[in-house]
Amino acid sequence: MPKILIIEDEAAIRRVLVKILTEESDTYKVEEAEDGLAGVELIKKEDYDLILCDIKMPKMDGVEVLEAVKKIKPDIPIVMISGHGDLDTAVNTMRLGAFDYISKPPDLNRLLNTVRIALDRKELVVENTRLKKKVSKQYEMIGESEGMVQIKEMIEKVAPTEARVLITGPNGTGKELVAHWLHEKSDRAKGPLIEVNCAAIPSELIESELFGHVKGAFTSANKDRAGKFEAANGGTIFLDEVGDMSLSAQAKVLRALQENKVQRVGSDKDIKVDVRVIAATNKDLKKEIEDGNFREDLYHRLAVILIKVPALNERREDIPLLVAHFSEKIAGEHGTATKDFSKKAIAQLQEYDWTGNIRELRNVVERLIILGGKEVSEEDVKLFASK
Numbered sequence: 001m002p003k004i005l006i007i008e009d010e011a012a013i014r015r016v017l018v019k020i021l022t023e024e025s026d027t028y029k030v031e032e033a034e035d036g037l038a039g040v041e042l043i044k045k046e047d048y049d050l051i052l053c054d055i056k057m058p059k060m061d062g063v064e065v066l067e068a069v070k071k072i073k074p075d076i077p078i079v080m081i082s083g084h085g086d087l088d089t090a091v092n093t094m095r096l097g098a099f100d101y102i103s104k105p106p107d108l109n110r111l112l113n114t115v116r117i118a119l120d121r122k123e124l125v126v127e128n129t130r131l132k133k134k135v136s137k138q139y140e141m142i143g144e145s146e147g148m149v150q151i152k153e154m155i156e157k158v159a160p161t162e163a164r165v166l167i168t169g170p171n172g173t174g175k176e177l178v179a180h181w182l183h184e185k186s187d188r189a190k191g192p193l194i195e196v197n198c199a200a201i202p203s204e205l206i207e208s209e210l211f212g213h214v215k216g217a218f219t220s221a222n223k224d225r226a227g228k229f230e231a232a233n234g235g236t237i238f239l240d241e242v243g244d245m246s247l248s249a250q251a252k253v254l255r256a257l258q259e260n261k262v263q264r265v266g267s268d269k270d271i272k273v274d275v276r277v278i279a280a281t282n283k284d285l286k287k288e289i290e291d292g293n294f295r296e297d298l299y300h301r302l303a304v305i306l307i308k309v310p311a312l313n314e315r316r317e318d319i320p321l322l323v324a325h326f327s328e329k330i331a332g333e334h335g336t337a338t339k340d341f342s343k344k345a346i347a348q349l350q351e352y353d354w355t356g357n358i359r360e361l362r363n364v365v366e367r368l369i370i371l372g373g374k375e376v377s378e379e380d381v382k383l384f385a386s387k
Helices: 011-024 036-045 062-072 084-095 108-132 146-158 175-184 206-211 247-259 285-290 296-302 316-334 343-351 357-371 378-384
Strands: 003-007 029-033 050-054 078-082 100-103 165-168 193-197 236-240 261-263 270-272 276-281 305-308
Touching: 003 011, 003 036, 011 029, 011 108, 029 036, 036 050, 036 062, 050 062, 050 108, 062 078, 062 084, 078 084, 078 108, 084 100, 100 108, 146 175, 146 305, 165 175, 175 193, 175 236, 175 276, 206 247, 206 261, 247 261, 247 296, 285 296, 316 343, 316 357, 343 357, 343 378, 357 378
Parallel strands: 003 029, 003 050, 050 078, 078 100, 165 276, 165 305, 193 236, 236 276
Antiparallel strands: 261 270
16 A cells, blocks of 8 residues: 655645545555654654655755655655745756655646656666665676676776667577676666566557556556656666567657657657666667668667677686586575586586577576486486486
């Protein structure tokens, strides 16, 4: 149940806001604070999904509340409530991190729309934060081969910049690892990293997924919904398998990169976004351009920096490190002791043709840990890892 806090010194305005929100949805839990100081004390003790905060208040004004909340709980979206004379201040609060502002007296549709959008984005940010806690361990980059060293050096140089990056390489090579490390080592690391698998989303839904939609834009659009670009505001969006994106969606992505604006499906309203774009593909995009499947102007926008992730067959010297890493990780997942691999077992694994790359190697290591002896032998590899 979304929990909303209203911080407003005018009791009449508080009553109006509570009435609007509770009549809109019986799932909203609404609490009140009569001034900024009381509001901040509540925020310290309770978890809220959204804050509606007046600007002019005694004891602590709305700007001071905004600054305090951004230090205490920065992920809570704050919508400022502005009187006519507070409009300039309300606009300035957006620069300080406010989600939006509404004017007094509150317009019903404007208020409800803003609340729904803010709660949608909060839900995405919370989910992203939860996943991000696992990121460092889950997305370790294992390897000391020349190719991996070059990639790590490239990440160190490129990550702190705002340059867009296109990551190429076959399926299963770990392109998503590169994207995660580019984000984690960037100045946007405190912001969200939003991933979109362009190949997994039906072409008729990709634009809604990326840019959001308004209620009634299509048959199943029963409410306004923020898109991934909005969710990534202040952070990074990772467009995986970008070569599978429809030409229509490509045109809109190009506009977003050129103008830092998006439009939800079914709306003509521009929404400003501050997003760094990292893309990845297993396709030869230059050939896709020749075949008319990919826009050349979008390619040049995305490929400011190119990072090619080598196939596992090109970095066989990393297999011992990868096996040790996967063995420890998989044993932990199964609640069993880590298994050692004999030198001959490792040598045998280094001889295989890894068409499925690192993803395939991980599956084979898991099979060997389950089915192999106390120490995985060369015979175990031949028996259980054969193609």
